[in-house]
Amino acid sequence: MRVTIKDIANMSGVSVATASMALNDRPGINKDTKKKVLEVANKLHYRPNHSARSLITKKSGCIGLIVTSIRNPFFSKLVDVFNKEVEAMGYSLLLGITNDKIKLEKKYIDLFIERNVEGLIIVPTIEKSPDLTQLYMLKSMHIPFVFCTTAYYGLKADVVMTDLMEGEYQMVKYLIEKGKRNIYFVTCDQSLMLSSLRLDGFKKAHADAGLSFSNDQIIETVPDYDHGYKTGIELSKLKPDAVVAINDFLAWGITKAFKDCEISIPQDVSVAGYDDLLYSSLFEPALTTVKQPITQICKKTLEVLVKNIEDDTQEAKTYYISPKMMVRDST
Amino acid sequence: MRVTIKDIANMSGVSVATASMALNDRPGINKDTKKKVLEVANKLHYRPNHSARSLITKKSGCIGLIVTSIRNPFFSKLVDVFNKEVEAMGYSLLLGITNDKIKLEKKYIDLFIERNVEGLIIVPTIEKSPDLTQLYMLKSMHIPFVFCTTAYYGLKADVVMTDLMEGEYQMVKYLIEKGKRNIYFVTCDQSLMLSSLRLDGFKKAHADAGLSFSNDQIIETVPDYDHGYKTGIELSKLKPDAVVAINDFLAWGITKAFKDCEISIPQDVSVAGYDDLLYSSLFEPALTTVKQPITQICKKTLEVLVKNIEDDTQEAKTYYISPKMMVRDST
DNA sequence: GTCTTCATTTGAAACGTTTCAGATGCCGTA
């Protein structure tokens, strides 16, 4: 049914081997022969069968990307950038969306192994005590992978992320300098790297300023818009002078709750986020936040991944990208 | 290096054929044998090689999705839903992002053909005179595909989309009933299906109400936020009493421009969008818009695609999903 | 003890490529 290299070979009167070499632009074949073969291939709209090729070359030309969400603008940009970069490198992107379910993460890793990905980029889920067997398997199979934006504690692997501690440190320091003394920190499960590092920044900023804070000022919740709103309603009773949320979604929800409680921002309370989502600058008031330079993160991640593909004996390392504070109207 | 079915066969003392049948749960093989094989496979972490399997079965288990953007929340939800549905059907999703470049669309189609996708879902670009050769090739190769959300004129194929004409008709009718008589319509290239159908709705609403409008009321631009803003600035001089934009992004840009010009919404002018992006309800004022029921669209699209995979001799058809007006604060 | 039947297993072909050792044939040289 479909035209194969055999058809091309027959029609151009050469052997399959010659046709293959001609099509792949290999040296040592006659100019005219090559021209002939390419003409025929073109006329018949020949497309090489990827499965057959990949079976023998053992290269799938695929890189897997496992991401927790795609509707979160932060990650949709991340996926977009990865897609472009990966294509530019001549690979294809295989996408897995976990919605923060470790079970799905495992499923995708299995799937991607079956599809012979040459490397894997993983944005870890926020599940409490993740089961990492699949990741150990990747290691034992020598399939390179790199964590992106955050990582799992307890697994030695390369990580590319913004310096979360530093970002949150700067934000809290800035608020303290603005005279805030009752800053609430809205975060998620503290055993996760992405929250514990940020919390460290919060703590360090207080320590450096010689200030103390109570544990009540640290509020744990699910880091999305709806929980942000709920938390905002509760916070409204506590009269904070500033609220720092672990991401912009939370900050939006909190903002909305404050508005609904007729608490005005930034007059009554400052609100800050983290991520700098595309829409955060359009919101009212425009959100003060910490920008994660996505393009830079993606490029670095791929660079590290490629290095691992070429040589998987390197020591695992964490690469920090500097975040950038975006001061806007909400503080 | 990697463990293959041969290893499994050897270790469990059966032939490759038997191992294969055991692993694939085929009838006619002994219970104990099967158990043994599965045990061994499990212990060795066996994962079938997808290329090899796909080579012989001629099934890739992949469905291709070509989408114009992923950062637009409308499409990121679309991709998310497709991903879930496709996985649930036991397929994998191959994603292509064209950024409205027909050249990329063609590239992805080629790529997906090489990867033996079993079907293709295409969200057409908004390029003016697209070159459809790749699509004709799909037809000639009997690879089923379905257009989603809009289609190219001049190519017979299945389409699943909301009834754009009807949606825009209702919106404009509603505005007319509210007493608006100077409604501007902000759209993109009118030769495209996605704009011409909506324009038809705009016209029909006027005709049905016995009203006329001038061509100046139809403004053509690139349908994104920035162009919306620019258009908004220009519109601010024209004193419209309502502006209907072809999508929410445009409407957001227009809204922002009006705010910056101190024109208040909805007092001075009504603004309406189309799509009902996730954030449109969070904006201020909350945007009146036409909701495209994404989940329904995705399900129907896949249903049609599967029907085509099973039998590709069916007549091409357009399936309309009813849109739904979301009246909020901007009108 | 032989034959049939049935459940189970197997060997080998096939899928569409790439690869590489060797074949082919031509040219020039001794």
Add this chain to the structure above:
DNA sequence: TACGGCATCTGAAACGTTTCAAATGAAGAC
């Protein structure tokens, strides 16, 4: 004429599966 060297081409194996016709062997019937 014989031969070495070179450019070019080719046959066959290999990749890891699935499939299917045929083989195997045990149990039951006579």
